[in-house]
Amino acid sequence: MSTANRAIKAKPEALPDFLSEDLNNSKVVRLSGVDSNSMQHLAPGEALTLASLPAGEISVPLEFWLENKEELLNREARVALQLAGKEQAEDIVEQLNDIDMVVLTFVNFVDGRSYSDAYKLRTRLGFSGEIRAVGDVHFDQLGFLARVGVDAFELSDDEDHEYALKAFKEFSEVYQPSADGKPLIFSRRRVVH
Amino acid sequence: MYQYDAIDKTIVSERVSQFRDQVRRHLAGELSAAELQPLRLRNGLYMQIHAHMLRVSIPYGLLNSAQMRTLAHIARKYDRGYGHFTTRQNIQYNWPELADVPDILEDLSEVEMHAMQTSGNCIRNISSDQYAGVATDEIIDPRPYCEIIRQWSTLHPEFYWLPRKFKIAVTGATTDRAAVQFHDIGLEVVKSAAGEIGFKVYVGGGLGRTPVVGKVIKEFLPRDDILSYCESILRVYNLHGRRDNKYKARIKILVNAMGIDAFREQVEADWAHFKDGELKLHDTDFETMKAFFPQPAYEDLEDGDVRIDQWLQLDTKFADWYHNNTVEHRQPGYRIVNVSLKEHGVAPGDATDEQMDAIADIAEDYSFGEIRVTHEQNLVLSDVRQQDLLEVWKALDAARLATANIGSVNDMICCPGLDFCSLANATSIPIAKQINETFNDFQELYDIGEVKIKMSGCMNACGHHHVGHIGILGVDKKGEEWYQLTVGGDASNAAELGTRMGPAIAKDNVGKAVRDILDVYRDSREGEERLLDTFRRVGIEPFKERVYAEENS
Numbered sequence: 001m002s003t004a005n006r007a008i009k010a011k012p013e014a015l016p017d018f019l020s021e022d023l024n025n026s027k028v029v030r031l032s033g034v035d036s037n038s039m040q041h042l043a044p045g046e047a048l049t050l051a052s053l054p055a056g057e058i059s060v061p062l063e064f065w066l067e068n069k070e071e072l073l074n075r076e077a078r079v080a081l082q083l084a085g086k087e088q089a090e091d092i093v094e095q096l097n098d099i100d101m102v103v104l105t106f107v108n109f110v111d112g113r114s115y116s117d118a119y120k121l122r123t124r125l126g127f128s129g130e131i132r133a134v135g136d137v138h139f140d141q142l143g144f145l146a147r148v149g150v151d152a153f154e155l156s157d158d159e160d161h162e163y164a165l166k167a168f169k170e171f172s173e174v175y176q177p178s179a180d181g182k183p184l185i186f187s188r189r190r191v192v193h
Numbered sequence: 194m195y196q197y198d199a200i201d202k203t204i205v206s207e208r209v210s211q212f213r214d215q216v217r218r219h220l221a222g223e224l225s226a227a228e229l230q231p232l233r234l235r236n237g238l239y240m241q242i243h244a245h246m247l248r249v250s251i252p253y254g255l256l257n258s259a260q261m262r263t264l265a266h267i268a269r270k271y272d273r274g275y276g277h278f279t280t281r282q283n284i285q286y287n288w289p290e291l292a293d294v295p296d297i298l299e300d301l302s303e304v305e306m307h308a309m310q311t312s313g314n315c316i317r318n319i320s321s322d323q324y325a326g327v328a329t330d331e332i333i334d335p336r337p338y339c340e341i342i343r344q345w346s347t348l349h350p351e352f353y354w355l356p357r358k359f360k361i362a363v364t365g366a367t368t369d370r371a372a373v374q375f376h377d378i379g380l381e382v383v384k385s386a387a388g389e390i391g392f393k394v395y396v397g398g399g400l401g402r403t404p405v406v407g408k409v410i411k412e413f414l415p416r417d418d419i420l421s422y423c424e425s426i427l428r429v430y431n432l433h434g435r436r437d438n439k440y441k442a443r444i445k446i447l448v449n450a451m452g453i454d455a456f457r458e459q460v461e462a463d464w465a466h467f468k469d470g471e472l473k474l475h476d477t478d479f480e481t482m483k484a485f486f487p488q489p490a491y492e493d494l495e496d497g498d499v500r501i502d503q504w505l506q507l508d509t510k511f512a513d514w515y516h517n518n519t520v521e522h523r524q525p526g527y528r529i530v531n532v533s534l535k536e537h538g539v540a541p542g543d544a545t546d547e548q549m550d551a552i553a554d555i556a557e558d559y560s561f562g563e564i565r566v567t568h569e570q571n572l573v574l575s576d577v578r579q580q581d582l583l584e585v586w587k588a589l590d591a592a593r594l595a596t597a598n599i600g601s602v603n604d605m606i607c608c609p610g611l612d613f614c615s616l617a618n619a620t621s622i623p624i625a626k627q628i629n630e631t632f633n634d635f636q637e638l639y640d641i642g643e644v645k646i647k648m649s650g651c652m653n654a655c656g657h658h659h660v661g662h663i664g665i666l667g668v669d670k671k672g673e674e675w676y677q678l679t680v681g682g683d684a685s686n687a688a689e690l691g692t693r694m695g696p697a698i699a700k701d702n703v704g705k706a707v708r709d710i711l712d713v714y715r716d717s718r719e720g721e722e723r724l725l726d727t728f729r730r731v732g733i734e735p736f737k738e739r740v741y742a743e744e745n746s
Contacts, residue, residue: 088432110231110314112354116431119351124466140215140232144350170211173203175344176420177471178351184420184471185200185344186478 017085017107017114018061019043023134027161029153031146031168034161037154041082041103041134059103059134062087065095073098080132085113089120096127104150106135115148122149122179142167149179194255194563195340195485197305204348205302208309212236213295220292235315235353237285237308238294242615247286247294248311249301253321253339253363254282254566258553261564263304265549271297276549278534278542280606280657281360282320282566283311287613309347314355314442316346316427320362322370323567326486327575329523333382333390335365337482338419341474345420352427356434357442359427360399363392372568372684374398374407375660377444378423383413391415396426396456397448398688400654405445406688408453410460416479421472425464429456489561489576494526498579513597513635514586519577528579530560532572532589533596533604537629540622541607542570551592559585569606569645571599601638602646602711603629606657610650610667611674617650619667619674624648624703631704641711643723647682660684662725663710664691665703674700680710680736681728692733695741709739 023041027034039057042048048064050071059080065072072079080101083092092102102121104114114133121127132152133145142153146168155164175185197205215232218224224232230240237248249264256264264284268276271293272286279285289297301307310317319339326334342361346352352359364371365382373379379395391413398407414422430444433451448456505512520529532552534542544552552572556564559581560574567573572594577585589595598604605628608614610621625648632638647661651668658664664679676698679691698706713736714724728736 110354111436112352113432113436115351115354116428119428138228144348144353147350171204171207171348173200173207174350175204175347176349178349186341186474186481187471188200189198189481190475190477 017087017105017111017135019082019105019135020107023154025134025154026157027154028132029142029155029161029164031151033165039078039080041105059101059132062092062095069095069098080130083114083117085111085117087117089117089125093125096121096125096129100129102127102129102131104131104133106133106137106141109136109138109141115145118145118149119179139164139167143170147174147178147180147182194257194336195252195482201305201344202302205305205307205309208236208307208348209295209298209302212298216291216295231313234313235310236294236298237311238289238291239312240615241287241613242611243613244288245291245294246613247289247297247308248279249284249286249306249308250311250318251283251306251566252343253319253325253336254323254568255325255336256564256566257304258557258562258564260304260306261549261553261556263300263306265546265553267297267300268546268549275543275545277540277609278544278566278570278572280568280570280608280655281318282323282568283318284566287609312358314357314359315353316349316355316359316361319343319346320360320371320376320568322364322366323565323573324370324520324529324575325365325565326488327522327524327527327529328366328368328370329521330367331365331523332367332384333365334483334486335363335371335382336486337479338365338380338382338416339363340482340485341478342419342423345423345472349427352431355427355431356436357439357444359430359444361423367686369684369686370568372657372660372688374688375400375404375657375684376407378426379407380419385413389415392419394422397445397453399443399445400657400659401443402440402652402654403443403445404654404659404690405449406690407445408448410453410457417474418468420474421468421470422460422464424472425460428463429459433459488524489563491524491527491576492578494524494578494580496525496579498526501579501582504583510590510597511583511586513639514590514595515582517597517601517639518595518599519582522576524576526579528577528582530574530577530582530585530589531567531599532564532574532594533599534571534594535598535604536593536596537603537633538626540609540612541605541625544572548592548594551588552594555585555588555592558588569604571604597635598638600643600645602632602641602644602707603638604645606645606647606661608649608655614650614655616653617667618652618669619650619676619700621648621650621656621665621667624665624667624676624700627701627704628707631708641715641724643725644711645684646707657684658682659690660688661691662723662728663707668697670697676700676703678703678706678710678740680733681725683725694733695737698740706740709742710736713739 028037044061057078134154219229239246362371362376380392394411395407396410565573611617645662648665649656649658660682666677678694682691683689
């Protein structure tokens, strides 16, 4: 195989998935319905400092959290932790006792890394708090995001949030297990046969 | 073959409704063209140069007559009366209207077919051996395993937005006709010394811009674990595969960058978490699935029907067809019949609606109503009684489907090229035509013997040019079409990439260059050597000298 497997000088890099600007959507879609939202998701950058934090519920990037954990834990309002596509679910294992919500930040909806992070948070890392998808999140992603363990979704304010609830009902059957605990299709058929 | 139960039917029908709603929202202006693009791709719908193109899934290349008739109906009602069978054993239509596509999918669903995951960055159709279940060298029928993997991979929520497309192939025979070493995951059935069935698992093979032979990630994976192990490979790839450059996003790049050992370590670490969990398959799962692929109700016959000898002597056209297009069957009294989609003057792999209907009828009358699609863009009637061969030949010939050129220079693999495809740099179909016109003497074709010519109109390599005995790659040089030739590629067990001849060749000279290569072969071959064998013995130089002789003189 002399000509095969020629050396490939490539590093397995993927694009970062950090928010480029703060997000402030007025609604959040849950499996059960549409709620109002007051949480602000703060983008990383020089402008983000303890002094600049807005009042009320916020989510912050992992790096900022690690640098300012003590102060953030002392805030009265809820603080959630962002997990970017580039970061791994394993990176936040030691934080999970201090938070009740992980925010997956989608910069581009075709980037599916966060699906595996959500799956791991639910099935291996024992996280039972809220997992929320924000950023480039649309109707057509919601069904599968829900299956891998995401339970709250912020769509931009110009989308039809009530219609979005339909996304959870598009499929009444599935072939494989995921974080939703559905059985493998073949184990269901075992019962029949 | 596999038959849907209520669950399969529900899923396919709900997928049609989902897609119908996506198209509706797009036509109503709620979903932009850019937003629709990745959604329509995941249902096989591309936007090409002239029109949309719909790729319909044919799982591991297996069809029944009713399904073939539906494919003919779609060609007739929604397209221009033909379809194109592809190198991944699927079919594509070149001219559907977007607004019609939901109806096409609904028609398909009525015969248990769909277009799910035939495109887009997700797990694609599972491909396999076109002779599955009938090959003389088969260890295990791969089709039950293919179907199990197909179901697990369909609408998998975690692996729907991968860095790039992902292709899985399975072979169960000693001769690999499924090119498993050129797939993202290749599964080769192995029986352990103790008789246990498992798979040798290859990962990170592929063609495209960076052709790579797959590496062995696991020598023996027990069959119970195929789903969980594939899932771990997919998970490591989903998390770590490159997403910044689509040309470096396939798993082969990740595996090469990490090294197979480091990659394996990650996969095994992930696998350890859940290998004995819900994805573990039970013996009953295999038994249940195997029951869908029973041996056909063969009659108790014997080989060596004297009528065949008579027919062979009486009709040289029948004899040519018999020797080139039919293959030994493991059941006495039966033969495998290849249906050539390589008639001269027709784009390789194309079939008209009438031809599809004819094949459906012939299959029903003579081959238990089943048809297979090969990755070499032909069809197969897998179980024909030897005593029926004359009738089958006549019926195929009447539908212009009996061109006796399987495995020959004429039997080219060819992508749609610049005539249809928006990625292409050069045309392929006219080159196929040129080569056919250069070799229009069938006796000469038979003398040359087995030559696999594979042609792609761009470096994305849909025509598998890297693994052609002769590979032809179209390139664009300042707006002109030129063609880069390779010799000695091989997609089978001795997987090998072709060796480059030299500078690209002008469009009008490709047929002549192929003739030069084959002249060198005929001059230098020893005994029963094929082109590939002669090349392995003499190397590239003699071929080079002849092809570039005129330019150098």
